[in-house]
Amino acid sequence: MRPLVIALGVLGCLILGLLFGILAGPRVEGLLSGPSPSAPLTGAGGPSLAPAGETEPRARPVAPFASGPAAAPASPIEPPDSRPVVGVSRGLVVTGEGTVRAQPDLAVLTVGVQSQAPTAQEAQARTNAAMTAVIERLKRLGLRDQDLQTSGLGLHPLQERPGQVTGYQAVNTLIVQVADVRQAGAVLDAAVSAGANTAGPVRFGFKDPTALRLQALTAAVAQARQKAEAIARASGVQIRQVEAVVEEESGPQPLFREAVPMAAPAAPIEPGQVALTVRVRVVFAISP
DSSP states (O other), rough: OOOHHHHHHHHHHHHHEEEEEEHHHHHHHHHHHHTTTSOOOTTTTTTTTOOOOOOSSSOOOOOOOOOSOOOOOOOOOGGGGGGGTTTEEEEEEEEEEEEEEEEOEEEEEEEEEEEESHHHHHHHHHHHHHHHEEEEHHHTTTOOOOGGGEEEEEOOOOOOOOEEEEEEEEEEEEEEEEEEEHHHHHHHHHHHHOOOOOOOEEEEEOOOHHHHHHHHHHHHHHHHHHHHHHHHHHHHHHHEEEEEEEEEEEEEEEEEEEOOOOOOOSOOOEEEOOOEEEEEEEEEEEEE
């Protein structure tokens, strides 16, 4: 009985193998013979794989060709601000300076009080009392609170040798703005007579320099254009337009006067004229 079962099992295996060979033969032959010559290629020549369940790979869609003459390649798109100005190949950079002189309408004085005493408290008290008298005297001349500004306070030990303090010195400094420059000497004399014993240089300027600055800017730009035109003529080029204008740092150039000695009976002060200067840098577009 056992030999019969074995024989039947061997026979069944042979039958199944024969059926498998019949059904799978074409597919195995296709795999052994390689891809079809008409199969689409992707990448660097590798075969295109078909989705599961399909026996033939799908053809990849191809964009239609334009009919007629060959189409020109698309030109790259440039940002508008990166395109050079047509006909402009170089730039010319020049500087211009404009100066306006005028009579000043503002005087600035610096007065102060210095006091020495054996103790710090006494030196400070003396300085405070003297500066209070100076401020009161200046206000009687018509100066207002906004015309007076404390610019420095100091208290320092006095030493004959290192480590040996013999006293203290207190300092108080005041900046005074005088709207009427003709009264600058009288204001300085009043401060000295009230107790001020130090003074700095007298400075002159303008209350509102806006109009003068505009005049100086106009002159500076005009000078820059004159210089650019001269350079262009000498170089054989033409000025097309102004590309940029930059105002450089500048300011009034006041006349300074040395401090008037305290022993002088009067302080003659002449304001003269004050020069206000501005500078500009101009970039011109040029072409041959």
